[in-house]
Amino acid sequence: MDSFEKLITEAKACRLCESFLPLGPRPVFSIRPTSKILVIGQAPGTKVHKTGIPWNDPSGDELRRWLGVDRDVFYEPEIFGIMPMGFCYPGRGKGGDMPPRPECAPTWHERMRAQMPVVQLTLLIGQYAQKYYLGATRKRTLTETVMAFEEYSPVYIPLVHPSPRNRMWQRRNPWFEEEVVPTLRDRVHELIRV
Template sequence: MQDIFSQVRACQLCHDSLPLGANPIIQGSERARIVIIGQAPGIKAHQSSTPFNDASGKRLREWLAVSSQQFYDPSLFAIIPMAFCYPGKGKSGDLPPPSICAQTWHRSILATLRQSKLTLLIGQYAQKYYLTAASTLTANVSSCDYQNHHCLALPHPSPRNRFWLQKNPWFEQLKLPILQHRVEKLLAESS
């Protein structure tokens, strides 16, 4: 039987409703230590079939203080978007991720990730889906205990969020060093 990641990659549930057709993008293995739950692949990720293969990914890797080699190692990072395919362009960025992906696949995927020690909920869609007391993005990120929580809220690393980052410098000054330390420790434990 195929593993869950292969099953997702073969999914065609939304093929006819997507502007560029289905191209499910997911990364991971049962050994992954860190789970990243993001929004949906952008156009560059769709074209390359590689998650976070754009400016958002570059910033996210900087935030985590990891190399591309580490980030794209499925035994270290599982990357599970709320929607696995590029949803298309909207008025102010990409369209929201269709909920069918998370509803159909997330529970089964997360059940296989028993070795994960840290889950990063990137952006409002992941936070609304997974945080029982989800609030605004700023409230979610600021109230998160980066030292002790297993599940952490992060803003989306998109260049479009530069105003949020400028308005909330505490995120990069206070939260990121703690996150980087935790990631470094988890990756060292994996060696």
């Protein structure tokens, strides 16, 4: 059994996929044994890599708007644990950032989740987190999975990535803002108050 401090030190020093990372390794995550809500996104972008602060970019601004919380609350690790599918910036591809490195989640997630026994809600942001955590229960497309969010509650809420690149998706799917976001906010605020 890992001690929490030992696990964090080991994860921060990870060099598992160093040879694939154009900016080098810089694992970015924030968890505590007492985190109530776990945010599992994709991987840090260049701004997050530079600052070492998760969701410290326009995507993070949009995510906090969806959650109905400010930066102070979001960065309180006793409330929000933040653990992406890939801890380091994976590099740039043709249509944006590369996918999270496949080595990361199998190496760290189970060990880290074992150290967070009070997590009551996990937000699965984007297709990589949904595929990994929902497996065969996820729907044919990300849109269908997010639309079926109530099927995964109260353990998970699947979300589209809050990237500015997905604004068109949000415009085409107004039900997300009308149904998913209010449910998400209510659940998050209920857990913050506990």
